[in-house]
Amino acid sequence: MTLKWVSRAFVAGMFASTSIAAHAATLEQPRYEPAPGWVEARQLDPVGEGDRTVLLLVDSQIRVEDDRSVEYRDLAYQVVSPEMLSRLGNVKVEWQPDVQDALIHAVSIVRGGETIDALNGGKSVEVIRREADLEKQSLDGKLTATMQLTGLQLGDVVRVTYSVVSSDPALGGNAEGLESLPVAPIQVGQYHFRLLWPEAKALRWTADTELSEESTGSVSQIHFDGVLPKLKDQPENAPARFVQPPKVNYTTFSDWQSVSLSVAPLYNDHAKLVPGGPLAQRAAAIAAAHDSQLDRMAAAVELVQDEVRYLYEGMEFGNYTPQDPAVTWEKRYGDCKAKSLMLLSLLRELGIEADAMLVRAEDGDIVGELLPGLYAFNHVVVRAKVDGTDYWLDGTMQGTTRANIADVANFAKALPLTEAGSDLIDVPVRPMSEPTQVLERELDLRAGVGFPGIDSITMRFRGPTATQLLAAQSSLDKKSFDDVLDGILSSAGNDGAVFERSLHFENDGQTAIVSGKALESYYWQWEDRRYQTQLNPPVENFTFDADRGRAAWSHIPVMVNHPLYQATTVRLLLPEMAEPFELRGAAKFDGGIAGYQFHHDYELAGQILTGDMMYRSVAAEIAASELPDVRTRIAKAKADKLRLLVPASLTSKTLAIRQNVKSPAVKRLRDAYAAAIVQADDDDLQAYRNRASFLTGIGEHAGAADDLAKVLEQEPSVADYIWHAQLTKVDDPEAALRSIAKARELEPASANVMNGLAKVLWLNNRPDEILLAADEFEALGVEKTDVDMVRATAMALAGREEEAVALLDAAFEEKPGNAALYRARCSLKAQYGLQLESALKDCTRATELSENSSSALEDRGLAYWRMDRKEAAIEDWRSALLTNPDAPHARWLLGLAQGGKAGAQMQREAILMDEELPLELKNWGLAD
Numbered sequence: 001m002t003l004k005w006v007s008r009a010f011v012a013g014m015f016a017s018t019s020i021a022a023h024a025a026t027l028e029q030p031r032y033e034p035a036p037g038w039v040e041a042r043q044l045d046p047v048g049e050g051d052r053t054v055l056l057l058v059d060s061q062i063r064v065e066d067d068r069s070v071e072y073r074d075l076a077y078q079v080v081s082p083e084m085l086s087r088l089g090n091v092k093v094e095w096q097p098d099v100q101d102a103l104i105h106a107v108s109i110v111r112g113g114e115t116i117d118a119l120n121g122g123k124s125v126e127v128i129r130r131e132a133d134l135e136k137q138s139l140d141g142k143l144t145a146t147m148q149l150t151g152l153q154l155g156d157v158v159r160v161t162y163s164v165v166s167s168d169p170a171l172g173g174n175a176e177g178l179e180s181l182p183v184a185p186i187q188v189g190q191y192h193f194r195l196l197w198p199e200a201k202a203l204r205w206t207a208d209t210e211l212s213e214e215s216t217g218s219v220s221q222i223h224f225d226g227v228l229p230k231l232k233d234q235p236e237n238a239p240a241r242f243v244q245p246p247k248v249n250y251t252t253f254s255d256w257q258s259v260s261l262s263v264a265p266l267y268n269d270h271a272k273l274v275p276g277g278p279l280a281q282r283a284a285a286i287a288a289a290h291d292s293q294l295d296r297m298a299a300a301v302e303l304v305q306d307e308v309r310y311l312y313e314g315m316e317f318g319n320y321t322p323q324d325p326a327v328t329w330e331k332r333y334g335d336c337k338a339k340s341l342m343l344l345s346l347l348r349e350l351g352i353e354a355d356a357m358l359v360r361a362e363d364g365d366i367v368g369e370l371l372p373g374l375y376a377f378n379h380v381v382v383r384a385k386v387d388g389t390d391y392w393l394d395g396t397m398q399g400t401t402r403a404n405i406a407d408v409a410n411f412a413k414a415l416p417l418t419e420a421g422s423d424l425i426d427v428p429v430r431p432m433s434e435p436t437q438v439l440e441r442e443l444d445l446r447a448g449v450g451f452p453g454i455d456s457i458t459m460r461f462r463g464p465t466a467t468q469l470l471a472a473q474s475s476l477d478k479k480s481f482d483d484v485l486d487g488i489l490s491s492a493g494n495d496g497a498v499f500e501r502s503l504h505f506e507n508d509g510q511t512a513i514v515s516g517k518a519l520e521s522y523y524w525q526w527e528d529r530r531y532q533t534q535l536n537p538p539v540e541n542f543t544f545d546a547d548r549g550r551a552a553w554s555h556i557p558v559m560v561n562h563p564l565y566q567a568t569t570v571r572l573l574l575p576e577m578a579e580p581f582e583l584r585g586a587a588k589f590d591g592g593i594a595g596y597q598f599h600h601d602y603e604l605a606g607q608i609l610t611g612d613m614m615y616r617s618v619a620a621e622i623a624a625s626e627l628p629d630v631r632t633r634i635a636k637a638k639a640d641k642l643r644l645l646v647p648a649s650l651t652s653k654t655l656a657i658r659q660n661v662k663s664p665a666v667k668r669l670r671d672a673y674a675a676a677i678v679q680a681d682d683d684d685l686q687a688y689r690n691r692a693s694f695l696t697g698i699g700e701h702a703g704a705a706d707d708l709a710k711v712l713e714q715e716p717s718v719a720d721y722i723w724h725a726q727l728t729k730v731d732d733p734e735a736a737l738r739s740i741a742k743a744r745e746l747e748p749a750s751a752n753v754m755n756g757l758a759k760v761l762w763l764n765n766r767p768d769e770i771l772l773a774a775d776e777f778e779a780l781g782v783e784k785t786d787v788d789m790v791r792a793t794a795m796a797l798a799g800r801e802e803e804a805v806a807l808l809d810a811a812f813e814e815k816p817g818n819a820a821l822y823r824a825r826c827s828l829k830a831q832y833g834l835q836l837e838s839a840l841k842d843c844t845r846a847t848e849l850s851e852n853s854s855s856a857l858e859d860r861g862l863a864y865w866r867m868d869r870k871e872a873a874i875e876d877w878r879s880a881l882l883t884n885p886d887a888p889h890a891r892w893l894l895g896l897a898q899g900g901k902a903g904a905q906m907q908r909e910a911i912l913m914d915e916e917l918p919l920e921l922k923n924w925g926l927a928d
Contacts, residue, residue, distance in 0.1 A: 030102035056189035064197040101165040110157035170320035172262035176373030194223040208246035240363035253372040261421035267356040304395040309333040339395030354384040364412035432565035447665035450653035466512035494520035499676035531646035537600035538615040560595035565616035572609040579647035595619035654886040749780040770794035819849035830859035854884035888914035
């Protein structure tokens, strides 16, 4: 259990608090003494039988005095699980000795009615200085007082009472703070907040709940007890200032200008370089090497970013004083304060107008909603002015160049640290000048429509991502780093089947280039009697679901993901075909929508499709009043979908795949899948699954089954066993039955396993075994309707057709109007020539209820055929192929109707598409 004196996440991250005032604090050991006399101590309520509340008491009392502030905390936790014994048994207290003194009043264990003193006069406390966490690149100078509670038991209550005396000379004698209040569903036995200050001190406060100010002699106070009701729902994508938790905010600063004046001397009085010193020499070299002030400014930024390592030293602990530039250069590391002061000094040495600026790195729009105070900020940058343009320079970032130096982060608000003081200002919102991510893809689809493609990918990153990749490359082992690269390459939109990957850097490490190759399934949909794919440029892929329909939300803006700039170039290598591919829809687009600028430009030249795309943010938020227009603009932009159409001469991609498995392009795919398997770790079986899927698709079931068997040896699963059975049910039915048996061991009452078993047995004309298995599955709890449909197929196969129909009729009495039953009864009657007139009605109803009507049309056509209504049969089979051109049954049956060489060819094609088709036809009496 770690207790932080000044933190935005105290009490295990449930609440937030910070408070600081002016006073000299230098103690590096905690003092052990009773609580201050002004504290109103709370009694701990008895814990009721069965009460598993963890946080029993949070008492926060803050007293602002003339030259300091004192924070008193009283926390009590109940140990309700074994896991909490170690977590609560190790009490840690952290403080910043430069600006805080720690006072520990009591540490106790409450057990039953007894209170056990665990503090023992501080003899059990060990103080540790935590200077740096190099993994997190942080330096905070905090001290940690740690105590191990011995003999802690389930049901015990750990109670810790302490105070902190806080100060920071940077505040100039002022006090400030923010206390977040607990909100349901947080469970706290007691919560109490109290703030006291001298009446003579001009302290202002605000609260997001009703509080009253009381005066007791010379002291004023406010207090709050309890937990606030659950907050009302807020819309998604709302700016941070609209979704802040309830809080109490207080300050003695009169305005933002006084805040600026209190801190400005820390920068303006020290923004000087030692004459003739190392930094002054570097500044002179920059001036000599560059003629323009803009180039000199860019060189100074590059120096601070690249030659001084960033090491975090938190401001939230009242750590406001920056490190001297000479010390920063000597150590070659510094935090945002140190780097900003160093940059400020360099710029002023170069004659460039510049000031330090306090900002908030994230959620900066909340600053304008707070009372004036340093607590509102957690970052420092520099604003420079060259040729009338403001430049917002961040020494902690990397990758700033002459080309992108005008870019501005989304700080929203800033406080200039000027000699005269300043009020808050709005930070300008500018579109980024360069993309932070550039994606280049070449997708080789020359194997044919329906085949996977080989995706050659190059992704360029600058800024933080490049820095993170450089660090990961040096710190991770090869497997872990390859996983990182694979994840990045997979984000480009492929299936994640990466078989080549590499990383290199350009521009002295400022740009990271991730390259690789991956196998990608490319999806072609059958629509409007053509195979086609939607290209989904950014504007069509853009989702905007901001809901401001409630009256309480109607004024809340929508937050934009700013700053953002991404660019993509794609190149599709298409297969050679007798007729050309066709590009339809909006091939070009330029426009601004919902705070973003979108661009795409596609061109089809022969067998190569190229597309250039870009989108970037141009605003930080959009007003709620603009939403109707935004939705209209989005609808218009998406109305003319950009599509790539396959030549109409391709009537079945499945047939085309089966007819082209020996081509050189398909060999390249085979080699790629093999390479992925070779590169995969022994315990990574996805590469085998991927190749099994590919081989399944091209009809090479034996090879697919072999790959899947390797997977099942290490990772048995019901889905893969059923898949293996599907692959082997024609050529090796006994192997298929063994796989189903393994699946059945894993899930004995699975309808999917039952259907897989029934299919294998039905194809191999074993109806009695189907019926026996159906009884067993029903006894295990599989739904009777599912079991009866399986029974019906077995009865019909065994020559008990009328019983089969009667069984389904009875099922309808239990579930009238059931779409699956209509489909089953339609198939049964049509395939076995039973009650054909009613079969037509069942099949018609099945087409009406089904999303994919091709199967029902096939069966209705078969019913017409058995009734000698050949024209109607042909019409249904043609309709089925128009709905699903990859339907082998409709193709075979249409070939039967047409006869002759053309009909025989269609039947051969159908069998090539589906190897189990001959067995099905035999069972239906349509073939020998």
